[in-house]
Amino acid sequence: EAQVTQNPRYLITVTGKKLTVTCSQNMNHEYMSWYRQDPGLGLRQIYYSMNVEVTDKGDVPEGYKVSRKEKRNFPLILESPSPNQTSLYFCASSPRLPGITDTQYFGPGTRLTVL
Amino acid sequence: QKEVEQNSGPLSVPEGAIASLNCTYSDRGSQSFFWYRQYSGKSPELIMSIYSNGDKEDGRFTAQLNKASQYVSLLIRDSQPSDSATYLCAAGTGQVGSGPNSGYALNFGKGTSLLVTP
Numbered sequence: 001e002a003q004v005t006q007n008p009r010y011l012i013t014v015t016g017k018k019l020t021v022t023c024s025q026n027m028n029h030e031y032m033s034w035y036r037q038d039p040g041l042g043l044r045q046i047y048y049s050m051n052v053e054v055t056d057k058g059d060v061p062e063g064y065k066v067s068r069k070e071k072r073n074f075p076l077i078l079e080s081p082s083p084n085q086t087s088l089y090f091c092a093s094s095p096r097l098p099g100i101t102d103t104q105y106f107g108p109g110t111r112l113t114v115l
Numbered sequence: 116q117k118e119v120e121q122n123s124g125p126l127s128v129p130e131g132a133i134a135s136l137n138c139t140y141s142d143r144g145s146q147s148f149f150w151y152r153q154y155s156g157k158s159p160e161l162i163m164s165i166y167s168n169g170d171k172e173d174g175r176f177t178a179q180l181n182k183a184s185q186y187v188s189l190l191i192r193d194s195q196p197s198d199s200a201t202y203l204c205a206a207g208t209g210q211v212g213s214g215p216n217s218g219y220a221l222n223f224g225k226g227t228s229l230l231v232t233p
Contacts (some may be wrong), residue, residue: 106158
C-alpha cells in the first residue's frame with residue numbers, strides 16, 4: 001500500500017529538548033516536504049527536498065532542520081524546540097514538484113506540544 | 116507575497132444542494148491549481164487539479180478556473196453530509212528547481228469549512 005508514515009503521531013515535550021519527527025514513504029518519490037498547520041494560518045511549508053541530499057527552505061524554516069540521506073526518509077529535527085513550534089506537522093511526498101503533479105500524498109500528521 | 120485567499124466559512128448547505136467554494140490568488144504567473152479536502156484531525160487529500168481556463172469535472176466535483184480574474188472555484192453537486200470538511204485551495208507559485216526537475220512550489224489558502232446538513 002502506497003503510504004507516507006510519520007512518527008511519533010503525538011508528542012509532548014519541553015522547551016529546549018531536541019527532538020526528531022521521522023517521515024518515510026514507500027513510493028520511491030523524489031520530492032518530499034514538511035508543513036505545519038496552525039489555526040488561522042493554514043498550511044505552511046517548512047522545508048522541502050527535491051532528491052537525496054537536495055533540500056531547501058520553505059516559508060517558515062526558522063528553528064527547524066532536515067536531512068535527506070535516503071530517498072525514502074525525510075526527518076524533521078527541532079534542535080531546541082520552543083512553545084511557538086507547537087503545531088500539527090505534516091510530511092508529504094510526490095513523484096515531482098507538487099505544483100506540477102496531480103499526485104501528492106500526505107502523512108497522517110504529528111501533533112507536537114512544546115511546554 | 117504570493118497569496119491564496121479563501122473565505123474561512125463555515126459554509127452551510129443542505130444535503131443535496133450544490134456547494135460552491137471560492138478561491139483567489141495573487142500571483143498572475145500561477146499555472147496549476149489544486150483542491151484538497153481535509154477532515155478534522157486528518158491529513159489533506161487531493162481531490163481536484165486544474166491547469167487550464169474553464170471547467171473540469173470529476174464525478175460530483177467541478178473545478179473552475181479563470182486566470183484573467185485570478186479565480187478558482189470548486190462546485191460539489193448533490194452535497195452529502197460526508198462532504199463536511201475543510202477545503203484547501205492551493206496554487207503552484209514561484210519557480211523552483213531547474214531543468215527537468217523544475218516546477219512550482221505549492222501555496223495553500225487557509226481553507227473553507229463546509230458543513231452539509233441533513
